[in-house]
Amino acid sequence: MATARVNAIRLHYQVEGSGPPLLLISGLGQNSSAWAPMLPLLRGQFTCITFDSRGTGRGDVPPGPYTIDQMGDDAAELIEHLKTGPVRAVGWSLGGSVLQSMLIRHRQRLSRAVLLSAFPCYTQLQHHWLDCLLALQRGGVDPLAMGVLRMAWVFTPRWLSSHDAAVANAQAALKDPYPTGIEGLEAQAHGLRRYDSRRDLPSVSTPTMVLVGAEDILTPVEQSAEIARLIPHATLRVMPRGGHGMALEYMSDTARAILDYLGTE
DSSP: OEEEEETTEEEEEEEEESSSEEEEEOOTTOOGGGGTTTHHHHTTTSEEEEEOOTTSTTSOOOSSOOOHHHHHHHHHHHHHHTTOOSEEEEEETHHHHHHHHHHHHOGGGEEEEEEESOOSSOOHHHHHHHHHHHHHHHTTOOHHHHHHHHHHHHSOHHHHSSHHHHHHHHHHHTTOSSOOOHHHHHHHHHHHHHOOOTTTGGGOOSOEEEEEETTOSSSOHHHHHHHHHHSTTOEEEEESSOOTTHHHHTHHHHHHHHHHHHTOO
């Protein structure tokens, strides 16, 4: 993994695969390893660029709070550092907010975009969910218990119906050697819950697909539909199966939808 200096901080990034460049942007508190399970399905067609957003992974954790626009600027500078672009990009959850900011502020860096399980602004329920998440992490709740609790919001009953398998998956997630601390999580969360892209989405000119699972309860279909209505000529694709974590639970289906869209000109 290499290091780039962008916006006065260090970001760690990795480039692998072959083909046109594809930037993959992770969700809240997630580092580049969030994409590791899906990379084998993408890197045969694209040169995949993954990175640890500010506050996560092996990069810097500057004092917060952060803004989504700030994180979008980081990603745009990373593209400039790599001397590549315009690139295709996928933003997942918070990464979808970062990618919306890039579509609005750095469109020259992007050729096509997929907003995966994204939202234009936080709802009251999402605020309460985030309040609970932060309170539990501040309180030092056991990480395995935290992981199990979060799974109910991310995965479908199919994933959770086998309790042994669900716990095993939560335990596997704890093997990340670079977990995000409360400082980075709170700094990212501050910007996430305040970001509202709705006013500026009609200015987006980059071809964009908004991709969501029909079973997503954390970022429900209606939020993706709103984004697709606001972005001129956007494509809305609702997968019949999958929740917020469909990129892990229905990995092949999600990868095929991304490849089908990004592989077209």
